Amino acid sequence: MANTKRVALVTGGMGGLGEAICIKLAAMGDTVVTTYSPANQKAKDWLGAMAERGFHFHAYPCDVVEWDSCRACIAAITADLGPVDVLVNNAGITRDMTFRKMDKINWDAVMHTNLDSCFNMTKQVCDGMVDRGWGRVINISSVNGQKGAFGQTNYSAAKAGMHGFTKALALEVARKGVTVNTISPGYIGTSMVTAIPKEVLDTKIIPQIPMGRLGKPEEVAGLVAYLASEEAAFLTGANIAINGGQHMH
Numbered sequence: 001m002a003n004t005k006r007v008a009l010v011t012g013g014m015g016g017l018g019e020a021i022c023i024k025l026a027a028m029g030d031t032v033v034t035t036y037s038p039a040n041q042k043a044k045d046w047l048g049a050m051a052e053r054g055f056h057f058h059a060y061p062c063d064v065v066e067w068d069s070c071r072a073c074i075a076a077i078t079a080d081l082g083p084v085d086v087l088v089n090n091a092g093i094t095r096d097m098t099f100r101k102m103d104k105i106n107w108d109a110v111m112h113t114n115l116d117s118c119f120n121m122t123k124q125v126c127d128g129m130v131d132r133g134w135g136r137v138i139n140i141s142s143v144n145g146q147k148g149a150f151g152q153t154n155y156s157a158a159k160a161g162m163h164g165f166t167k168a169l170a171l172e173v174a175r176k177g178v179t180v181n182t183i184s185p186g187y188i189g190t191s192m193v194t195a196i197p198k199e200v201l202d203t204k205i206i207p208q209i210p211m212g213r214l215g216k217p218e219e220v221a222g223l224v225a226y227l228a229s230e231e232a233a234f235l236t237g238a239n240i241a242i243n244g245g246q247h248m249h
């Protein structure tokens with residue numbers, strides 16, 4: 001695999017963490033593909049802006065919640081660019097509210113987008129990785145899946161579930177050259193975090209981070225790049241925390 005240009009797919013790569021991951025994987029020489037929500041009217045603008053910065057990404061519409069949409073997306077990528085070698089399950093949403101206020105719609109939305117999506121996307125590429133004897137699946141979870149978070153019963157459950165998925169799948173494909181790992185970022189300076197009410201961020205969250213700052217998307221992207229690399233071949237089933245010391249275990 002070392003000398004071949006790999007196809008790396010990052011779900012939800014337009015903005016935030018996903019964008020930084022796309023940029024880093026491109027810098028490693030991968031052909032980088034991202035998905036975007038079919039409702040996103042700004043996909044072309046993003047591709048254009050990235051091209052101006054020298055990054056020629058590929059992008060396909062995909063609703064990661066819908067099995068048929070995922071299947072069609074991967075079929076199109078495979079036909080156009082070749083099979084996916086590296087899958088980064090990054091697409092995710094928050095619907096923060098205390099459990100007592102949470103309705104089933106907001107529970108389901110988070111479970112479907114953050115957890116069911118891992119099944120929907122990984123299922124499309126796993127057999128091919130096993131057949132070719134090489135693959136990387138990297139699931140972007142969260143510190144809040146490890147420690148729980150006030151207002152996030154849905155998100156914490158989905159993110160913890162991602163790592164259960166990682167561990168079980170890692171066992172099944174360990175002998176086939178395919179590694180499966182979880183990354184659990186802490187609070188990173190993206191729109192998902194800056195959407196938290198400032199007072200909550202300043203008084204309840206930043207004080208819990210020993211480094212006293214938010215993480216940078218590039219810091220997480222560097223870890224993704226390592227897990228996707230040849231050097232990480234013996235690393236599987238892990239949950240790697242990257243959170244400025246907020247949660248140690």
Ligand code: CAA
Pocket residue numbers: 094096097098101141142143144149150151152155185186187188192193196197200204205
């Ligand atoms: N810890 C302890 N108490 C908290 C709290 C916290 N983190 N956040 C809120 N509270 C308390 C308030 O002080 C208030 O207490 P009193 O009633 O005693 O005054 C009470 O909870 C408010 O409860 P409500 O049900 O009225 O909640 P609300 O409508 O004010 O909103 C919330 C609550 C939605 C959870 C809001 O506080 C919030 O958005 N918190 C941030 C949640 C968060 O950290 N989300 C992470 C998003 S980023 C991310 O998820 C990325 C990642 O992976 C790390």
